[in-house]
Structures are given as structure tokens and as C-alpha cells.
Amino acid sequence: MTPPRPRQFATIEAGRGLAALAVVLFHASLLFASPKYWQVSPFGSAFAWGDAGVFFFFALSGFIIAEVHARDVGVPASLGRYVKRRLVRIYPVYWIVLAGIVLLGLAGVGARVTPDVLASSIALVGPDNRATAVAVAWTLYHEIVFYAVFAAWVVNVRLGQAVTLAWLALIVVAAFWPLPTAAYLSASVNLVFGFGVAAWWASRRVLSAWVGPAAMLVFAGIAVDTSTARVIPEVWRELAAGAAAAVAVAGLVSLERRRPVVVPRLLMALGAASYSIYLTHYPLLSLFGKLAVATGLIGRVPPGIAFVVVIAATLVTGYVFHRLVERPLLARFRG
Secondary structure: OOOOOOOOOHHHHHHHHHHHHHHHHHHHHHHHHOOOOOOOOOOOOOOOOHHHHHHHHHHHHHHHHHHHHHHHOOOHHHHHHHHHHHHHHHHHHHHHHHHHHHHHHHOOOOOOOOHHHHHHHHHOOOOOOOOOOOHHHHHHHHHHHHHHHHHHHHHOHHHHHHHHHHHHHHHHHHOOOOOOOOHHHHOHHHHHHHHHHHHHHHHOOOOOOOHHHHHHHHHHHHHHOOOHHHHOOHHHHHHHHHHHHHHHHHHHHHHHHHOOOOOOHHHHHHHHOHHHHHHHHHHHHHHHHHHHHHHOOEOOEOHHHHHHHHHHHHHHHHHHHHHHHHHHHHHHHHO
């Protein structure tokens, strides 16, 4: 018997799209400010908060895994299906992007990838999640760890509890004695996955209609107030942003469970393509920067206009990649 297809929440799709856009804007600002390219950020620090989109992704991931696989918990027979769905969602399209970057490096367009980094990048497991061929793939190392922990819950509830407690203990211990290798296993940002799971539980209760929008404002405030990173440790900004994102998800989904929420089609499309956009945007930004240098456009086109054009080209290319590559791959492997 085929399990029922999980419900798609418009608010989640929109949130995923906006998070991807925030990360693109953040990295584009860094690109433009680089001495190799425009040497100026045309909108100043307006998008310095965009890295917080990653914390929103982590919270969304925790929610989505709980929403999609809640019925698999404590059902070991579901493990194979769970593993297949998770691996298919992450690896095939990622490997295509990875292959493209490796080939560009061999052609001399980008940096060459060493064998050890390539092996780690292929598996998304290794001693250093920052030493990876795909710059943004460091987050996927965290994702794979979370999937493994949730797999323990699928096998057996008590095993899941034990593994989760051990993971929490590792995170607490590492706060005082950091791991010498594979530090991402014990990074405090992993707690945001748990916030997302809690958001799923909370969304099934009746929450006030204003909880979601209010939490979104809190998340935006924490994200924009980048000065907090100079006053308190970065870890607290990550956890505060992740918690606010989780509360926002819980509130918005709780509202949507009660009545439909209309989301612009453009945001829905952006959300559907968010993974492709996330994976491709960094090499695309670098490519567009190199093209601007090679063609002499830098200096002839105002930076503000160039910024808008580069962002638009990056998003459109990522969406085309989603339609032509990601969607067919998912359809093929999911059968």
C-alpha cells in the first residue's frame, strides 16, 4: 500500500523560496564587494543578514522531516523507504552540480578539487564540512547527520531517544571542549533541526493567528541586527534566529491547517526551485563575475544595475536547472 502523499503547505514553500533568495543576496553582496570584481557593495549592508536564511532552512528541514515521516517512527519496516527518499532528495542533483564544479576546475576555470576533498564532497561526510568542492554544501553535512539521527527513531523509539540524547550531550560537551575533527557533528546550530521538529508538534495544536507573522518579524529583527554578533557570541544569534524561524513555521502552518493561505505563484515557484537555486547560485555568481571582468562590463555598467541583473540571471538559471534537471531526476528515482 502506497502511503498518503504529504500535504504541501504554501507558507512552507514561500518560506523556503525567501530563504534561498536571502542567501543569494548575501553572497552576491560579498561578490560585488570583492577586490576581484566591483569592489563595492551597491546596497551597502542591506543584505548582510541574508546568511540567516540558512537557519530558516534548518528549521524548515526539521519540520518537514517530522511532517513527512512521523508515521515511520517506530516502524523499522519503513527504514528503507525513509532512507531512499532522503538520499534521493539530497544526492542526485547535488552530484550533478559537484561534477560541474570538478570539471570546471579541471578545465582551469575554477580551483582544482583534491582527491580527499572530492571524496568528502561526494559522500557529504568527512573531517571538515567547510573543505568541500561545493561552497554551500557545508550545510548538507549537518543535514545528513540529522537524517541519520532521525533514522534511529524509525528503527526504534528508544534507540532514537538514546541517539538524540547522545547527540545533545556531544553538543553540550563540545561547547567547552571542541572536537578536533568533524566539528559539525557537535555544532550548536544542529539544535535548530530540533526546533523544527518541535514546530511540527506545535503546528498540530491551535495557535493564535498572529503567532506566525509575529515570529517572522522577530526572526527578521534578529537577522537584520547583525551588530549582535559583536556583542554576544555568534552561536546565540544562530539559535535565536533558528528558534524564531521555528516558531514562525509553527504559527504559519497552524494557520494553514485551519484555512487555505494564498501565496503568489512567483513565491511558490521560487520555493519549488529553492534547492536548485541554493546549490547553483554560488558558482553562477562567480561565473557571472568572471564574465563581467572578461567583457569589461565592470566600470561601464552601474553596480546597482549590474547587481539586479546578476541576481535575476542567477535565480532564472537556478529555476531552469530545477525544471530541466532536478524535477526529472526526482521523478525518475522516486518512481
